[in-house]
Amino acid sequence: MEVLKIATAGSVDDGKSTLIGRLLYDTKSLTDDKLEAIRNSSVKKGYDYLDFSLATDGLVAEREQGITIDVAHIYFSTPRKSYIIADTPGHIEYTRNMVTGASTSQVALILIDARKGVIEQTYRHFFINNLLRVKEVIVVVNKMDLVDYDEAIFEDIKANFEKLNDNSTYKEQQVSYVPVSALKGDNVADRSNEMPWYQGDTILEHLEKIDASANGNKGLVRFPVQTVIRPKTEEYHDFRGFAGKLYGGNLKVGDAVTVLPSLTKSRIKEIYFYDKTFDEATAGSSVTICLEDEVNITRGDMLVKDDELPTIKKELRATVCWMDNKQLLPGSKYFVQHSTNRVLSKISAVKNTIATDYSGSKLSDGKLSLNEIGEVEIKLSKPIFYDSFTENKSNGSFILIDEQTNATAGVGFIN
Helix, strand or coil, X not given: CCEEEEEEECCCCCCHHHHHXXXXXXXXXXXXXXXXXXXXXXXXXXXXXXXXXXXXXXXXXXXXXXXXXXXXXXXXXXXXXXEEEEECCCCHHHHHHHHHHHCCCCEEEEEEECCCCCCXXXXXXXXXXXXXXXXXXXXXXXXXXXXXXXXXXXXXXXXXXHHHHCCCCCCCCEEEEEECECCCCECCCECCCCCCCCCCCCHHHHHHHCCCCCCCCECCCEEEEEEEECCCCCCCCCCCEEEEECEECCEECXXXXXXXXXXXXXXXXXXXXXXXXXXXXXXXXXXXXXXXXXXXCCCCCEEEECCCCCEEXXXXXXXXXXXXXXXXXXXXXXXXEECCEEEEEEEEEEEEEECCCCCXXXXXXXXXXXXXXXXXXXXXXXEEEECCCCCCCCCCEEEEEECCCCCEEEEEEEC
């Protein structure tokens, strides 16, 4: 079944958790015991409605404060599709959590409180989805029940967001607008009788129509090798295959390929998916590839088509979102984890910091602090083979790992 990955974004009390809970309820994805717990908790709090936010807030502090702190992943499905929702917090101090949630998502739901309209947080949420090249953005104007389902208010918010959209550097991004009441279920899964003036799709209808495969990262073929398969059994005594996940495009038996970093050339002899052979592997599939020639290949190497070589260099310039309490400083050493390749690196310079409200960038004071985003120059101990993030998301991104604590300190998008 097709799987669609979704990220949510919104300010405190915009209703993200309630919206997700309503989606789970309307698609009959809540278990009986979970629904009973929501009923009991709602009654205990004196509510005359079901508090669907309780369906997603997993931490005690979240339930007590009515806010989202950590990234929670929620799963539900319809007869047509399976969904994974990353419910991310919207506070500025949780920018790293938002980046984490949106990094693998194909769709973003940006919530706006109909009473407040487009605010500073909205700029930040859209900026991050713009930075991460999330192709489908659904602007959810929530709490329409609190403004008497006024069409003029919805249209005003839509016009203001369109002004924000004019700042976008990702022109292929598709932006849609839906007026909803997550609490009452208007235009979430079912059409609202309260807003006859809105003739568009509900949120669920939008999601059902999105082609998850078309949302993938299409482009040049990139096959990072995760491991070398050597069974050494009687039946497969001489078998040597290279396992990994294929990104960008398709590979066929007979295709001429180049092995990086050695630049050795060969052709594809066989393509295995578990124990079956295929003539072609499609982008996004995890397969084992055998070559016609005996080539020395290890984890961290990459197979590409002969005429589709990436950039091979020992230095990077990238946009980095910093996720560590310890500041990023010039001269600091980190491991760059680029796909399956791990390389020791040194920070050459922190050039500037980028404002997430589209007010531009400013010269950095030579460091990045927690949750800041900036332009960084990095020197590597050996070359890596990369594309720009705008051309290939999988081969144009990396993480920075603290060599002492082994913690993920930052995420980078190659310019």
